[in-house]
Amino acid sequence: MEMRKPKIKAFPYEEWKDNDTLRDMAEKLNDGGTNLVLGNLDQLINWGRSNSLWSLTFATSCCGIEFMSVGCARYDFSRFGFEVTRNSPRQADLIMCAGTITNKMAPALKRLYDEMAEPKYVIAVGGCAISGGPFKDSYHVMRGIDEIIPVDVFIPGCPPRPEAIIYGMMQLQRKVKIEKFFGGVNHKQTKEERELGKSNQTLIFKEKLGISPEEIKEAREKAWSEAKKPAPKPVRPVEAKPAAAIAEKKDTIVVNKPVTTEDVNKLGKEIDALDKSAKTETNEATANQE
Amino acid sequence: MRRLFLRNDFSGYPLRKDFNMDPERNMYSTEDDIEIDTTTEWYLTDSGDLKSVSHSLFTDDDFVVNIGPQHPSTHGVLRLQTILDGETVKHIYPHLGYIHRGIEKLCENFTYPQTLALTDRMNYLSAMMHRHALVGVIEEGMGIELSDRIMYIRTIMDELQRIDNHLLYTACCAQDLGALTAFLYGMRDREHVLNVMEETTGGRLIQNYYRIGGLQADIDPNFVSNVKQLCKYLRPMVQEYLDVFGDNVITHKRFEGIGTMNEADCINYGVTGPAGRASGWKNDVRKYHPYAVYDKVDFEEITLTHGDSMDRYYCHIQEIYQSLNIIEQLIDNIPTGEFYLKQKPIIKVPEGQWYFSVEGASGEFGVYLDSRGDKSAYRMKFRPMGLTLVGAMDKMLRGQKIADLVTTGAALDFVIPDIDR
Numbered sequence: 230m231e232m233r234k235p236k237i238k239a240f241p242y243e244e245w246k247d248n249d250t251l252r253d254m255a256e257k258l259n260d261g262g263t264n265l266v267l268g269n270l271d272q273l274i275n276w277g278r279s280n281s282l283w284s285l286t287f288a289t290s291c292c293g294i295e296f297m298s299v300g301c302a303r304y305d306f307s308r309f310g311f312e313v314t315r316n317s318p319r320q321a322d323l324i325m326c327a328g329t330i331t332n333k334m335a336p337a338l339k340r341l342y343d344e345m346a347e348p349k350y351v352i353a354v355g356g357c358a359i360s361g362g363p364f365k366d367s368y369h370v371m372r373g374i375d376e377i378i379p380v381d382v383f384i385p386g387c388p389p390r391p392e393a394i395i396y397g398m399m400q401l402q403r404k405v406k407i408e409k410f411f412g413g414v415n416h417k418q419t420k421e422e423r424e425l426g427k428s429n430q431t432l433i434f435k436e437k438l439g440i441s442p443e444e445i446k447e448a449r450e451k452a453w454s455e456a457k458k459p460a461p462k463p464v465r466p467v468e469a470k471p472a473a474a475i476a477e478k479k480d481t482i483v484v485n486k487p488v489t490t491e492d493v494n495k496l497g498k499e500i501d502a503l504d505k506s507a508k509t510e511t512n513e514a515t516a517n518q519e
Numbered sequence: 520m521r522r523l524f525l526r527n528d529f530s531g532y533p534l535r536k537d538f539n540m541d542p543e544r545n546m547y548s549t550e551d552d553i554e555i556d557t558t559t560e561w562y563l564t565d566s567g568d569l570k571s572v573s574h575s576l577f578t579d580d581d582f583v584v585n586i587g588p589q590h591p592s593t594h595g596v597l598r599l600q601t602i603l604d605g606e607t608v609k610h611i612y613p614h615l616g617y618i619h620r621g622i623e624k625l626c627e628n629f630t631y632p633q634t635l636a637l638t639d640r641m642n643y644l645s646a647m648m649h650r651h652a653l654v655g656v657i658e659e660g661m662g663i664e665l666s667d668r669i670m671y672i673r674t675i676m677d678e679l680q681r682i683d684n685h686l687l688y689t690a691c692c693a694q695d696l697g698a699l700t701a702f703l704y705g706m707r708d709r710e711h712v713l714n715v716m717e718e719t720t721g722g723r724l725i726q727n728y729y730r731i732g733g734l735q736a737d738i739d740p741n742f743v744s745n746v747k748q749l750c751k752y753l754r755p756m757v758q759e760y761l762d763v764f765g766d767n768v769i770t771h772k773r774f775e776g777i778g779t780m781n782e783a784d785c786i787n788y789g790v791t792g793p794a795g796r797a798s799g800w801k802n803d804v805r806k807y808h809p810y811a812v813y814d815k816v817d818f819e820e821i822t823l824t825h826g827d828s829m830d831r832y833y834c835h836i837q838e839i840y841q842s843l844n845i846i847e848q849l850i851d852n853i854p855t856g857e858f859y860l861k862q863k864p865i866i867k868v869p870e871g872q873w874y875f876s877v878e879g880a881s882g883e884f885g886v887y888l889d890s891r892g893d894k895s896a897y898r899m900k901f902r903p904m905g906l907t908l909v910g911a912m913d914k915m916l917r918g919q920k921i922a923d924l925v926t927t928g929a930a931l932d933f934v935i936p937d938i939d940r
Contacts, residue, residue: 287589289596289618290936291643294687295724301706316591329936333526334596334617335547337588363636366628367621368533368545369525377549387640388724 271410278322279405280310282350282398285321287341289328292355292388296327304391311398318342323350323401324378327388329357329364330371342378348414350401353380354394356387363387520559524616524939527553533624534898540624576612577602584921588617592695592925595935597909599924606920611913615906619939626899631657631731631866634899639725641901642937644687645880646725647673647680649937654729655810656875656886660868661731667812668856669733674811675746675849676716676728677877678842682753683712684880685835685842688932692832693764695929696773701764708756715745731866733859746850750843757839765832774829778915778927781826788914789907792882793834794931798826804878816848828930835932867894879904881932901940905933 236242251267258265288296299306300314307313315321318341330338342351353374356362361372374380381404384397408414522529528548531538557573564570577583587598596617602609622641626634638649651673658665690705713723719739720726728735739745764770780788785795791802803820805813821837823830868890876885882904889898908931916924 286591291640291724293595294643298706298710301710302703303707303710329618329620331617331619332529332545332547333552333619334588336549336551337596337617339549340551341589363640364620364622364625366540366542367625368538368540369616369619369621371547372542377547388643390723 271408272406274410275406275408278348278410279402282311282322282401282405283313283315283320284311284352285318285324285341285345286314286316287324287326287338289330289334290357292327292358295388295391295394296325296354299391299394304395306395306398309395309399309402318344319346321345322348323352323381325352325354326358326374326380327354329362330374331369332371333369335371335377338374339377348408350381350405351378352382352384352397352401354384354386354397355389356385359383359385520561521555521557522616523614524619526616527555533621538624540628576600581609586924587614593928593935594691594933597928597935597938599912601921601924603921606922608916608919608921608924611916611924613909613912615909615935615939617939618936620936622940623899623901626896628895630894631868631896634896635730636727638901639727640936641940642879642884642904642934643724644684644934645680645884645904647676647728648877648879649884650727650729651677651811652875652877652879652884652886654731655877656873656888657731657866657868659875660871660873660888660890661866663732663860663862665733666856666858666860667854668858669860670811671849671853672734672738672858673729674813674816675846675853676720676726677811678845679712679716679746681842681880682839683709683716684932685839686712688835688880689760689764689832692929693760695925696764696770698764698767698770701760704756704760704763708753711749711752715742715749718742718745730859732862733857735859737858738853743850743853746846750847750850753839753843757836761836765836770832771829773923773926774832774930775827776825777828777919777923778831778912778930779825779827780911780915784911784914785826788911790882790911791907792879792904792932793821793838794831794881794908796821797823797830797834799824802883804876804883808876810875810877812849813845816845818845828927831930831932865894867892868896876902881905881934882908903937903940905931905935905938908933909938 255265255267288294298304318324322345324342324345326338342349351374353359357364357370358374361367361370364370365372371377382397382401384393386393389397525533556576558576560572560574562570562572581602582604584601584603585598586601587593588596590597593599598614598617600612600614602611622637625637629637635650635653638653639646642649686705686709690702690709693699693701693705716726717723719736719742720728721736722728780790780794780798782799784790785798785800790798790800795802799822801807801820801822804810805818806820818841821834821841823834868888870890870892872887872889874885874887876883878884883902884904885902887898887900887902888896889900891897912924912927912931916927919927
């Protein structure tokens with residue numbers, strides 16, 4: 230987009246781009262008693278957004294009770310701006326997936342996520358939402374909700390303590406604070422997104438997290454098939470043999486021809502001669518001893 | 520006959536031994552489930568042929584409202600297909616299984632100590648009682664005689680858990696009627712109960728405290744004094760809930776005469792627990808099949824007469840007092856002894872069948888164990904507390920207003936993962 234060059238007599242155009250000049254000006258004005266803050270509009274909006282994240286009440290099992298305690302008087306997440314929970318996905322900023330997601334519930338979770346308005350975030354609370362938890366061997370449990378919706382923050386635990394849930398929610402706040410709002414989160418939908426309604430699924434996976442759901446699925450299945458293999462039999466560690474006098478390698482005898490009787494006789498004579506010499510040697514040795 | 524737990528497009532029979540548990544065979548799908556508007560009735564003809572007739576669930580004139588699975592007042596992921604005539608409920612078809620995790624099948628593959636972890640997550644509000652039932656049935660099968668100390672501590676922990684559940688119940692009742700103050704009061708006092716349990720067990724919501732042959736750890740040195748302090752603190756607080764919410768005229772208007780069920784129907788539908796006792800059915804497992812040291816303590820079985828939501832609420836409130844009574848009787852007399860009887864490293868249960876039931880927070884909870892002498896069960900069956908309550912909702916609410924569906928559900932006190940297993 231082409232920028233129109235503003236013309237101000239006392240403020241040459243080059244200085245618009247110069248942060249030091251602006252800072253100096255702001256300091257001068259502050260010294261003179263004028264209230265002036267220089268900042269990025271993105272930061273201002275993100276400050277507001279991150280401190281009023283409203284979550285959808287979506288609790289399927291135990292983690293939901295802990296989520297209730299976080300909302301109650303002792304832990305009280307409204308201190309951090311999670312003021313209220315909304316019962317309708319249309320009004321919620323984030324979905325706290327607290328609990329196991331089963332195969333029957335998966336389409337409903339997907340639909341709830343799709344119904345939420347952008348920008349939207351997902352927190353997976355507890356082992357079940359992250360990976361299936363203690364039920365991952367079951368025939369009716371999803372092994373992690375990140376296979377169908379993109380997850381921003383994982384909070385491990387079974388169930389996580391309220392302090393852990395608050396910590397995870399504050400991590401999401403940090404994530405929101407560094408996001409690019411204008412042109413990033415608040416971008417105009419592209420034609421592809423509009424026509425295919427893809428903004429919810431693949432595009433977010435790819436753009437927001439830089440991963441493709443198919444790859445995750447394949448990696449998961451691979452890991453699964455490996456995990457299901459029988460464990461290798463424990464091998465008894467071989468005791469290291471004491472390093473014996475290393476025998477010199479002899480050239481291997483290559484036999485091309487079949488062995489003849491002459492060769493055998495010859496070999497026999499050689500051995501006999503060796504034996505005799507050995508005997509005479511031992512005799513000499515014993516004679517010396519005596 | 521229609522599918523209750525699994526998806527309509529699910530093929531196979533998971534509880535059969537030849538069912539393929541391969542995770543790749545049982546992948547999720549993001550496609551919506553097929554909705555079937557008919558049920559199938561199977562019958563045998565005189566000549567012995569199996570015939571089926573299909574019935575329609577709805578007529579063309581029916582106005583069907585779908586409540587759930589994601590609805591804040593269903594306490595989880597329960598789905599109720601409700602046929603309405605104006606504002607009046609004509610029929611309710613409950614659809615379950617949105618949190619069906621296949622725990623019974625998992626128990627067949629896990630060793631006995633491994634299965635213990637699953638019951639706590641099944642009903643997190645009566646985790647201790649559920650674990651007590653499972654541990655109880657395994658100990659019965661193995662023939663373990665527990666020491667008095669273990670039984671005393673188990674009884675106290677069960678009752679603390681019952682108080683925890685009932686406090687959450689009163690809080691949620693209030694929240695479902697829109698009374699947020701009473702909700703916060705209930706949750707505030709629940710934290711005190713959790714503190715006392717946490718100091719001994721180390722867990723906040725899910726304690727994993729009982730184990731086969733005893734307890735995970737001995738009680739904390741401060742446990743006795745903490746429990747006494749808690750009992751002293753709670754008694755006046757229960758009156759506060761009544762002042763704020765229970766005796767409120769709005770509560771009476773919303774609860775009285777709503778979701779009524781008489782004693783005969785409660786027995787027919789198997790509505791156990793406080794919901795059944797509110798209509799006068801004496802069904803307390805602690806009284807009639809005592810386990811642990813319930814036969815030694817003096818407590819009253821609360822039964823009321825009206826069988827409506829109001830009496831169910833009062834039944835819960837009065838049971839808090841009874842639980843406090845039980846705890847106060849036991850807390851000073853915990854005998855010395857072993858807190859854990861050492862077991863073999865690999866626990867095997869001899870061949871046979873056993874059933875052990877306990878009084879859960881909202882009904883009878885039973886575990887049936889079929890063992891073939893292995894280190895894992897051949898078949899493990901749980902009798903959930905809430906399934907019968909949900910089944911009875913149709914009978915309770917026929918002819919009532921749609922707004923009363925929420926209050927009846929709140930007053931019944933069911934936990935969905937417990938129903939779905």
